[in-house]
Amino acid sequence: MLRDAGFKPNRYIFSQILHGYVKAGLPEEVSSTQELLSQIGLWPSKFAYEGLLSAYADIGDKDSLLRTLDEAYAVLPSIDDKTASREISPILLLDLYTRLVCSLAYTDATCSEITTKLLTTDYFPLEFAIDTVKVLLAKGRPAAALEIFKVIHKYQKQNDHLSSFPVYAAAGGLDYKALEPFWHTANVDSKELFMLRNKCKLYFHRIGKTNSKLGDQFQTCLEEHNVQGALDLLKNLNKTNITLAYSLFLPKLNRSGFSLQDLINQTQDHEINKALVFGYVFNNLVSIQSTDDLKSRLTSCLELVNEYRAKELLPYNDVVRLGNPIIVKLVTNIISVSDMAEIAKLNKSTVMHDVFRIFSHTLTKRSLRMLYLQVFEALMLSNLRSFHGIPKNIVIQLVADVCAHQNVTFGYGDWILSGLKDAGVPRHIMAKLSSDQSVELSSFSDLSVVLFGGRTSNAVRRNKNEGSLANQMKLPSEESVPIAAESLVKALKDDPKKLETELKSIEALWSLQKKCILLSYLVNLGSKDLVERVLQFLPEEQRKQREPMKSLAHIIKSSLENDTEKESSSESVKQSIQNLQNLSPKDLYSTMRGPHLDTLFRCWPTEHISDLIDITKKLSKLGLNSVNLQLAGVLVNRGLSDLVSTLLENNKTVPFTFLVGNPRNSLTKSEFLSSVEYLKSVDSQHIPGFVDHCLRNAALSTNDDNLYQLIRTVVSPPFNMDLLQVCIQPTLQVLHHRLEVSENLPEDILQATQPVVQKISALKAKASN
Structure with a gap:
């Protein structure tokens, strides 16, 4: 049909078809289209997921949006697609957040699940996020705007943008009191707070009301053919609303018969x-x-x-x-x-x-x-x-x-550059668009832009001597920071010479931002020694701020030790926990935020869980409710569901998406069983979705034992689940791929997954014919 209409079927058209079917309320058509796309190699894809996600957001289907978003996070990394980025960008997350909360009926709607994902991205588009806050205020959604603003405040402490918020709040029908939480979140000093409050009130009383009525007054003048009244409104424009001259007055007065010169002569x-x-x-x-x-x-x-x-x-x-x-x-x-x-x-x-x-x-x-x-x-x-x-x-x-x-040109840390990079703008044009002319877009710095996007504001800067230094040093050849961290840990054990070479190159050539991200991944691996080494590469202020990360690494490292070693290190672990408790909420956030947080929750000594809950509550004072839910999910995994009630401030139960683990930490059999028992008692309808997510995360992980144990548990009594029934197709594809690349599969796993292999193989054969 598409060909008959003159269209060449491609991923863009099909993503719009999926988008339309969702909005039309045709789930069967969505499923059949996905099946068709799978056969021709266009599903799953980033574009198709974006079509689905934006549609679910537009119609306010929060459950479907979050389920599909989690699915995209799990599935996209496994797709062999060299034509486009396979990552969900934070810009898309912010757009989905705005669409979703604005489509919901209640004006205090928020979505902590999306902000949780924003907190785990390797880069954050500050300017775009600030604009998101403005849009949400203009749409009359102060709670959602505040939730995004709290995320922004973790990245930027300057408050220059605060003074612009009243303009958007007034457009959204809010009063000045709606902005009070923003001033408190920004933690401005009393003098600045006094100034902001007064400026805000002044705007609402003198300008905001006038601006909001100006369009109506102008339209009334046109409808009543009151030409002089319309011109008087134009003449009275000032610095605060001069944009209306070209966006509102000029086009409408032109259509009413006024030439440009007429208007110029009138206003003077x-x-x-x-x-x-x-x-x-x-x-x-x-x-x-x-x-x-x-x-x-x-x-x-x-x-x-x-x-x-x-x-x-x-x-x-x-x-x-x-x-x-x-x-x-x-x-x-x-x-x-x-x-x-x-x-x-x-x-x-x-x-x-x-x-x-x-x-x-x-x-x-x-x-x-x-x-x-x-x-x-x-x-x-x-x-x-x-x-x-x-x-x-x-x-x-x-x-x-x-x-x-x-x-x-744009600043090298500007979000727009990361967006242009995602759009495939050629490297030589990207170099011209960057205002940082000292940045040489070599293959290494280009890689850092891909990895960290617009947040590489401290990009690699080379002086005349550093060119030879780069030639002398062999850069870590890995494609990502997590793999680079694993390489360093391996070199620490097996190859001290290689370790020193790689550390030298990191110290000399990596950006500050990239070094900080590397620290998080080293903490995640429990490598306290390497954390100490990399900390020495940071400026003094940054080093002091991240010094407590040594305590986190020590806690994780001790959990990996045998019983004898754990006993000998128990006092030092206790001291590390004490050090964390003494941190302020802000310092605690900068220390704990990152890919190591989930691992820390899972490795935290059981006898000190109450301390961890207190520390997490400290973080929640910054408005980070999602961290509470993340810990609550891990506690359920660990069989400690009786402790989660104090963490559930805005939720009656832990959403199942916080129980499923992740590819770095897929659930063990005991964690899976504990979580199922919890869901049986509070949210039994989501057990199939929970099982699907767990299997997908296990298939995407590198832990064979967890995957095999989970498959055995799911297909055996008392569950007796059919993998083809409980798993959505992307999960089946991930499972099939994992089985293909695995060696020496146990016989019972081969037998249990045979239907999966047969189905995916048949689909591939059909697509190739």
Whole structure:
């Protein structure tokens, strides 16, 4: 049917089909489409999951969203797909969070499960997250905005953005009291808090109410044909609302018969007139159509710009704030009149260059950068997968090419760079877009961008002597920080010379951010000695802040020792716990956050669990309810469900997604049985989903024993479960792959998994025919 309609089936189209079926309430069609996609090699895929996730978020189906999100986290890493990133980006998580809470009926909706995942990402898009808070405030969702703000506050202590929140809160119908929790979370000093409160109240009383009514007043004037009233409103615009000149007044008054020159003559305000001229140019360019004489239109537009530059009404140098829909319309129309052959052959659009060249004459460099930021953001968040047949990522690459050509740059820690990297923007263009000209995008630094995205703000900086140093030192060849950590631990035991070489290269060439992440993975492995070594590579302030990580590593290390060694180290473990208890909540958070947290919870001595609960409650004072749930889940795994009630502040029971372990720490047989008993008593309907998640995590782990024991437990009495019935297809695929690469499988495991092998093999054979 798609072919008959002139469409070439691809992952973008099918992701939209899945999206549509979910929104239409057709789960059977979703399943059958997934089956079809699996046969032709397009399921599972990142794009398909994004289509499903965004649809579940849009319709407010939180359970399906979280189940599918967990499934994507488990399945995507195992897919052999070199054409796109296989990771769920934090930008997507923030977008899903916004869609979900805004689609729910109650305005105090939040989603701690998504913020938990945000806290475990290797990089965090600060600017995008701040914009997410603003959007949530503008949508009247203060509780959700506060939850994201608490995550932001762990990464950035500056409070520059706080003063902008009242604008968005007013737009969302909130009053100034809704922002009080934000001031307290930011922990601003009393003087600054006093200033913020007063500024906030002033805005709501003098500006916010006026702004919220201005559009209605203007519309009323137009409906009543009160031309003078509309013009008076335009004349009274000021610095706080001048963006309305080009986004609201200019287009509507133009349609009502006023020319640009008429409006300029009427207002006679230099700043308002500059905004009007920018709006006129933008509206001219956004309305480009394929039926136009393109060359003539662009030429006349450029002549207009030059005319108003001569009159000093351009370039416009104030805030550029445009809605995502109008920006998407601009880009869509540009693509519609572009040469498709040129795009396909050269990955370039001359029309795109021509249009943005006009913008570069219309705006100052600062305002032009704002425009590009909004264009990239609008494209990344757009539900469209293609523009007139051109995939979205290619369109982003076209805009990035123009942006680089105009020498517009972004800070190396800017979230936009990680988003552009995910969109496949070529390396040489990425280098031009980065304002950090000292960063050489070698294969190593390129790898660090892939691993850590926009948070590699302290990228590798080389002076004239470091080039030879890099040649002398062999960098760790592993593809990720976790593997690099394992390599160091192995070298510590077996190859001291190799260890010293790798540590030297890390000290000299790794960014500060990457070293800090490495510390977390070394703690996760219980390597206190290596934690001490890597700490010496950090600046003094950072080193002091992360010094307590030695205590965490010691606790994990002691849990791996035999009984005799544990007895001899019990006092030192007790002292390590005492050291952690003495930390402030903020220091505790910076110490415990990371991939080692789950391992720490599982390794914590049983006799000191009450201390761990107290420490975790300390963290919850920062608003991190998800950490409470994470510990509660591990306690249930460990057979200590009687202790979880004090951790469940906002939940009656532990959600089953917090009970399933993860690929690093898949459940043992005893942990699985303890968790099933708990679910039987509080949430029996989710037992099948729990079993599916556990099997998938075990198949993705490197622990053969846990996987085999779990399969035996599930298929044997009293459970007697059919793997084909309890597992969704992605889990079956992961299981099949694990069985294929495993050697010397036990006979009972071969027999128990034979139906899985037969089904997946049949699907593969069918797809290949």
